[in-house]
Amino acid sequence: MDNAFTEIAQVAAEKEGMPFVRRVIIPHEVLEENVKVKARAAVNEIITALTKPLAEEEKKAGVIKQEESSRIAIKGTLSEIQEFFQKSRWTDGLPIIPPTEKNVREMLKGTSHSPGEIVVEKFLPEPWKATVEKVAINGVMAGCKPEQMPILLAMVEALAKGPFGASARSTTSFTFMTVVNGPMAAKAGMNSGINALGPGNPANASIGRALMLFLTNLGGSWPGLNDTSSIGNPTKYSFAFAENEARSPWEPFQVGQGFKRNESTVSVFVGGWYLSSPGWVTGKDVLYDICRELKYVPLPWGATVIFDPTTARLLSEAGFSKKDIQNFLWENTTMTAKEFRKGWGYNVLVVPSIKGGIYGKKTWPESYLTVPEDTLLKVYTHPDAISILVVGGETYLHYEVWKMAFPTTVSVDKWN
Amino acid sequence: MKRERLFSIFLGVFLVAFPVSLIRAQEPVYEALNPRGMMPGIKTTPLSSRPADLRNKVIYNINIGKPAADILCPELETALKEAIPEVKIVYRKKQLSFLTDEPNLWKEVAEKADAAILSIAD
Numbered sequence: 001m002d003n004a005f006t007e008i009a010q011v012a013a014e015k016e017g018m019p020f021v022r023r024v025i026i027p028h029e030v031l032e033e034n035v036k037v038k039a040r041a042a043v044n045e046i047i048t049a050l051t052k053p054l055a056e057e058e059k060k061a062g063v064i065k066q067e068e069s070s071r072i073a074i075k076g077t078l079s080e081i082q083e084f085f086q087k088s089r090w091t092d093g094l095p096i097i098p099p100t101e102k103n104v105r106e107m108l109k110g111t112s113h114s115p116g117e118i119v120v121e122k123f124l125p126e127p128w129k130a131t132v133e134k135v136a137i138n139g140v141m142a143g144c145k146p147e148q149m150p151i152l153l154a155m156v157e158a159l160a161k162g163p164f165g166a167s168a169r170s171t172t173s174f175t176f177m178t179v180v181n182g183p184m185a186a187k188a189g190m191n192s193g194i195n196a197l198g199p200g201n202p203a204n205a206s207i208g209r210a211l212m213l214f215l216t217n218l219g220g221s222w223p224g225l226n227d228t229s230s231i232g233n234p235t236k237y238s239f240a241f242a243e244n245e246a247r248s249p250w251e252p253f254q255v256g257q258g259f260k261r262n263e264s265t266v267s268v269f270v271g272g273w274y275l276s277s278p279g280w281v282t283g284k285d286v287l288y289d290i291c292r293e294l295k296y297v298p299l300p301w302g303a304t305v306i307f308d309p310t311t312a313r314l315l316s317e318a319g320f321s322k323k324d325i326q327n328f329l330w331e332n333t334t335m336t337a338k339e340f341r342k343g344w345g346y347n348v349l350v351v352p353s354i355k356g357g358i359y360g361k362k363t364w365p366e367s368y369l370t371v372p373e374d375t376l377l378k379v380y381t382h383p384d385a386i387s388i389l390v391v392g393g394e395t396y397l398h399y400e401v402w403k404m405a406f407p408t409t410v411s412v413d414k415w416n
Numbered sequence: 417m418k419r420e421r422l423f424s425i426f427l428g429v430f431l432v433a434f435p436v437s438l439i440r441a442q443e444p445v446y447e448a449l450n451p452r453g454m455m456p457g458i459k460t461t462p463l464s465s466r467p468a469d470l471r472n473k474v475i476y477n478i479n480i481g482k483p484a485a486d487i488l489c490p491e492l493e494t495a496l497k498e499a500i501p502e503v504k505i506v507y508r509k510k511q512l513s514f515l516t517d518e519p520n521l522w523k524e525v526a527e528k529a530d531a532a533i534l535s536i537a538d
Contacts, residue, residue, distance in 0.1 A: 128453030218453035352513035
């Protein structure tokens with residue numbers, strides 16, 4: 001393995017119960033043009049790793065017990081607390097609201113669940129346990145309010161339930177998007193209208209921020225340690241909003257996920273980048289524009305199109321249901337087999353997912369591997385792989401195509 | 417004038433003598449709770465015993481599917497055979513992506529290999 005990943009390899013080895021598993025490190029970076037030389041240079045070390053008798057510590061079986069941390073992390077002034085949390089790697093770099101006993105007790109009033117109840121047995125990226133109180137502590141730090149507590153608990157559940165572990169560690173700088181549906185969105189004060197994906201609304205900002213603090217503190221994520229994001233992603237700071245159900249002509253997102261219209265849900269997606277149109281077109285022309293943009297979403301296992309309510313309404317008036325739009329986009333987002341087979345880590349990720357699925361789900365038909373190069377192929381695996389949301393303030397005929405896939409939806413109501 | 421000078425001297429002495437810690441003590445002090453999740457105890461597995469040398473031993477050379485591993489693994493096999501001609505290398509490439517576990521492969525390694533190299537090649 002490459003020396004850029006020494007720390008994450010150690011973390012992973014410990015997590016798997018083999019802290020002393022022997023590793024041979026080759027110099028960064030491993031490229032097709034230099035890998036032969038690096039492989040040869042490592043051979044003697046590999047032979048030693050395979051034959052050197054085991055040290056006593058390598059033979060040991062047992063349980064590594066983790067130190068119990070004290071409930072009170074620090075007693076100090078506001079600035080001392082800020083400094084301590086920053087140095088401890090417990091923040092996202094921004095100042096936090098100190099999670100005092102009083103603040104946390106207040107936050108816990110937002111749920112009927114007891115502070116000691118386990119929310120998830122294994123969070124991510126490290127498989128640590130999270131209680132209701134720990135969620136509340138991080139919620140306070142993020143600036144959340146008690147009425148948002150059920151949403152926070154559902155977010156933690158959704159993150160642990162979804163296929164997100166590898167993305168949280170990835171070099172590709174993936175991020176997570178949280179969408180809230182149902183009556184809880186308004187109760188929590190969330191914005192689904194103008195600039196819903198941007199700053200200004202305290203609920204959106206703090207709920208989105210809480211997700212990153214959850215990964216940091218409930219799952220032990222830290223850049224360079226087990227978050228290997230090479231470039232990073234600004235939406236990691238905060239990315240949560242509500243769907244504008246009141247202005248949408250279609251059923252809300254959670255209904256397509258198997259929930260009732262009046263149920264409150266949290267949906268967490270993974271991905272991270274978007275393409276946006278200047279607009280100015282309506283009807284099918286909008287959809288053809290979207291097809292063009294969907295074509296260039298890397299690793300097209302899934303994507304999300306976010307429509308401003310105006311665009312959605314015009315499409316609805318033109319006769320398109322949400323399902324019609326998903327079908328249209330799926331049918332018309334095509335490229336030749338030659339183009340499909342280039343890029344996106346085709347051999348590394350696309351081919352294996354055709355052969356064996358991804359996260360337990362089938363992807364493209366096996367014929368994609370063999371058809372002639374000029375055959376037109378549908379880029380997306382299924383119409384449902386393209387999620388549709390309606391969000392925004394109706395200032396413009398706008399939409400955004402996000403590389404956001406694998407939505408994982410859970411009920412908020414059970415956390416009330 | 418004399419009174420003003422006396423007052424200035426008094427203020428200077430006061431500021432020097434007043435303990436910094438007392439000024440600090442006037443700031444509110446809070447107790448902040450620990451936000452960290454609870455790390456479970458980790459059950460450790462001992463490493464497999466090592467062969468004394470690799471002659472006539474079966475070594476699994478496993479490609480987990482990262483981009484450079486298609487080149488690294490064959491080159492490693494060639495180099496190992498040059499170093500130890502009697503070594504028996506079995507090459508396996510994961511059928512599924514590096515994101516997906518393949519328990520059957522690990523079972524095969526446990527049953528048939530004397531040792532294994534897992535090439536991350538990343």
